[in-house]
Amino acid sequence: MEFLFGNLLDLTWQHVVMWCIGGLLIYLAIAKDMEPTLLLPIGFGTLLVNIPNVDLIQEGGALVSLFNAGIANELFPLILFIGIGAMIDFGPLLSNPKLMIFGAAAQFGIFFTLCAASMFFDINDAASIAVIGAADGPTSIVVAQALGSKYLGAIMVAAYSYMALVPIIQPPIIRMLTTRKERLIRMPYEQKNVTRTTRILFPICITVIAALVAPSAASLIGFLMFGNLIRECGVLNSLSETAQKVLANLVTIFLGLTIAVRMQAAEFLAPDTLLILALGLVAFIFDTAGGVLFAKLLNVFLPKDKKINPMIGAAGISAFPMSGRIVHKMGLKEDPQNFLLMHSIGVNVSGQIASVIAGGLILTFFG
């Protein structure tokens, strides 16, 4: 009977703990609807790779081959970015481009966490952990892989878990940093015409500008904006649909399952993992705070009738569209006639651009 149950002897308590973690991720994905597109494959992959002696994670095994084909060379997250770019409508941002400044401010958490994490980790790992604050899975993967971080598994779990927890993390921070009077500030929305030419030229210009300044960001920003150009050009509707649905879903399946290669017990079950989860939370908190406080600072210089509702600063993190919707809901809760959605969504999409630029700058510094 040893041929049937011999493998059980190689099972350790660490494997079982990882099964529980994999099970928890699956539970959160299904029962709580927390980022199921990534947490479910990561959770199931975690179960798979923590069964003793499986060939999946041996040299030439299926998951290792997929990892080398798509994660080690950063290809999967870049291809996913084409799909994400095709999903984004930059219209609200293009009708009020000044909102992009809040996307910049809301990346404060990344750089703050870089300093905090450097107290515990070497600089490349600290930088990889800091990019959890980008609230952007593909950027986190590309940066962590390019910097050779050994914590890719923990970083991914932290990034996607906190993205799903944005409705819980952000509101208390926003309320703590704003007064009721500030939350009641109304921001009337003026529908401005955004021409098709602007929509087409925007992704091209962004790519050139960002890549000139931070060449390391060229792949991230280029693939994102390529996806957007496919959407906006108006002559590639089938490609745009394919990018948004089939391509994004296909790559997500492979990405989630393959990331689990770095969820093996020996790598994941370490005190470092808890610290990474804590630092990831710090990054999200300080991102939110950075955006809100920057808006409050601007209000000091703005006339009374042009004040900004500082809550929209919090939407500058890249968790699109959740963060924008949360700010809008918080505004409605304070004043049912205060519609912040177009402003908060504009800031939210700018966060996508700013987070990619932040990732590119991190790669420029340490890559």
Added chain:
Amino acid sequence: MQFTPSNFIANLGYMGLGLLGIFVVIGIIILVTIALGKVTNRKSGKEA
């Protein structure tokens, strides 16, 4: 894992550079986007 609190101060320069870099790039993008909007709106106004 070693706890080195002095690294926080030592790496503040990266924080400053990073934030400066992001604001500069976003600032350029804002200006270009405003210019794009003005030029393309003027053109479509003329054509109309």
